[in-house]
Amino acid sequence: MSERLADWTRGEEAITYQTCTACDHVQYFHRAFCAACGVTGLREARASGKGRVYATSLVCRAATPETRAHVPYNILLVDCSEGFRMMAHGANGLAIGDSVTASFRPFAGTLVPFFTKET
Amino acid sequence: MSFMTGVGLTSYGKHEGSSSLDLMSKAAQLALDDAGLKRADIDGILCGYSTVSPHIMLATVFAEHFGIRPSYAHAVQVGGATGLAMTMLAHQLVEAGVCRNMLVVAGENRLTGQSRDASIQALAQVGHPDYEVPLGPTIPAYYGLVANRYMHEYGVTEEDLAEFAVLMRAHACTHPGAQFHDPITVADVMASKPVAMPLKLLDCCPVSDGGAAFVISRERTGEAGVRICGCAQAHTHQHVTAMPGLSELGAEISIARAKQATGLAISDVRYAAIYDSFTITLAMLLEDLGLAGRGEAADRVRSGHFGRDGAMPLNTHGGLLSYGHCGVGGAMAHLVEAHLQMTGRAANRQVRDASIALLHGDGGVLSSHVSMFLEQVA
Numbered sequence: 001m002s003e004r005l006a007d008w009t010r011g012e013e014a015i016t017y018q019t020c021t022a023c024d025h026v027q028y029f030h031r032a033f034c035a036a037c038g039v040t041g042l043r044e045a046r047a048s049g050k051g052r053v054y055a056t057s058l059v060c061r062a063a064t065p066e067t068r069a070h071v072p073y074n075i076l077l078v079d080c081s082e083g084f085r086m087m088a089h090g091a092n093g094l095a096i097g098d099s100v101t102a103s104f105r106p107f108a109g110t111l112v113p114f115f116t117k118e119t
Numbered sequence: 120m121s122f123m124t125g126v127g128l129t130s131y132g133k134h135e136g137s138s139s140l141d142l143m144s145k146a147a148q149l150a151l152d153d154a155g156l157k158r159a160d161i162d163g164i165l166c167g168y169s170t171v172s173p174h175i176m177l178a179t180v181f182a183e184h185f186g187i188r189p190s191y192a193h194a195v196q197v198g199g200a201t202g203l204a205m206t207m208l209a210h211q212l213v214e215a216g217v218c219r220n221m222l223v224v225a226g227e228n229r230l231t232g233q234s235r236d237a238s239i240q241a242l243a244q245v246g247h248p249d250y251e252v253p254l255g256p257t258i259p260a261y262y263g264l265v266a267n268r269y270m271h272e273y274g275v276t277e278e279d280l281a282e283f284a285v286l287m288r289a290h291a292c293t294h295p296g297a298q299f300h301d302p303i304t305v306a307d308v309m310a311s312k313p314v315a316m317p318l319k320l321l322d323c324c325p326v327s328d329g330g331a332a333f334v335i336s337r338e339r340t341g342e343a344g345v346r347i348c349g350c351a352q353a354h355t356h357q358h359v360t361a362m363p364g365l366s367e368l369g370a371e372i373s374i375a376r377a378k379q380a381t382g383l384a385i386s387d388v389r390y391a392a393i394y395d396s397f398t399i400t401l402a403m404l405l406e407d408l409g410l411a412g413r414g415e416a417a418d419r420v421r422s423g424h425f426g427r428d429g430a431m432p433l434n435t436h437g438g439l440l441s442y443g444h445c446g447v448g449g450a451m452a453h454l455v456e457a458h459l460q461m462t463g464r465a466a467n468r469q470v471r472d473a474s475i476a477l478l479h480g481d482g483g484v485l486s487s488h489v490s491m492f493l494e495q496v497a
Contacts, residue, residue, distance in 0.1 A: 009249045057263030060313040063239035067255035075260050087251050087360045096271045110253050
């Protein structure tokens with residue numbers, strides 16, 4: 001198995017995903033094995049950062065002082081073009097089906113993926 | 120076969136100065152008294168969890184505190200589905216001959232025992248620690264995402280969702296133990312503070328103190344009887360990011376299994392007790408379970424279908440949305456109310472016919488599901 005690529009969950013400006021070399025299953029949550037067939041042969045890659053909005057929710061009530069400083073912030077589920085779904089932040093006003101592209105922004109002391117409408 | 124022989128429920132809201140163990144004990148005593156049983160009759164205990172007082176062995180902490188030395192005891196954790204999951208397990212343990220009388224109990228001082236922020240933060244941890252929680256979502260945001268998608272796919276509006284909050288409040292107004300007794304309108308829900316759009320404050324259940332308990336027994340202890348016909352579960356995912364499509368959710372799977380296990384159909388059901396953490400939860404579950412057509416649940420609320428005198432009375436105590444939500448005990452109140460209805464003890468809330476009840480609970484973000492059928496035995 002290849003070495004783990006750094007991504008936004010480790011402070012890098014990247015989104016990574018895994019593809020099973022045996023069954024082609026695509027997974028976003030990093031694991032040492034394929035959740036579909038169990039084999040350990042996984043190929044890691046950087047995603048293009050392109051996708052479509054699956055759902056949005058504008059958070060207006062946050063629970064910590066760090067996140068409260070950012071309200072309102074838009075939480076998205078994005079269906080990425082590589083075939084996995086991820087949670088991210090996005091521009092206000094995005095709607096289901098919008099084509100979006102990822103950038104990265106600081107949020108509550110960390111770096112998070114932030115999607116905007118593809119122009 | 121197993122019988123629900125006793126139920127106990129505290130009021131929900133503020134119980135200043137009461138610990139989780141106090142609320143569990145109060146509900147447990149009420150359930151024992153209702154069943155006509157003594158501590159020594161209880162040989163099994165299942166309990167939920169408390170976010171205020173976490174413990175790795177809560178069932179034995181409670182057993183020692185309450186004064187029982189059971190032959191079987193442990194805690195169960197399936198989020199909002201815990202109450203029904205414990206009842207399912209109690210039913211199976213009793214059927215298998217492991218226990219004669221099982222006490223199922225939960226209670227938590229979630230409102231006065233910690234800050235609202237602490238509650239919201241504790242619950243948001245059902246999200247993925249690396250891929251979701253750093254984004255600052257809350258439980259309402261997880262359900263807000265689901266609501267946004269459901270509304271898009273089935274043409275449901277925010278006003279439609281508001282109907283469920285109004286109905287649950289109307290029901291709570293008739294129960295002295297409910298947390299809220301002021302009637303609300305669709306306009307009130309629409310004007311309430313945005314929490315995680317499209318969900319607003321009145322689309323969300325409150326944080327409450329309270330406790331609930333019941334006894335599941337091999338034999339009946341009183342004249343009025345309620346039998347557990349059968350139950351089933353389904354668990355499709357934990358995190359909303361990994362949730363399957365809206366047509367493949369666990370509620371449809373677990374109800375299909377429960378129907379198969381009991382030979383019952385939705386057309387047999389006379390009373391419904393359905394999990395309602397948010398208005399969207401209730402709308403979706405009613406439609407997933409087949410208690411309303413896709414996108415039609417709100418119309419059924421408007422026509423009175425789910426009211427006390429309607430064809431399918433629903434959560435006549437006011438549900439999580441308005442009776443209150445104290446954690447595991449929250450959805451157990453639905454079961455207590457179903458029992459009261461089935462034994463003709465629901466006072467001014469009594470429905471005409473509660474001969475067969477359908478109960479459904481959901482934990483996580485529509486992650487874990489338990490469906491259960493109860494039957495009145497004369």
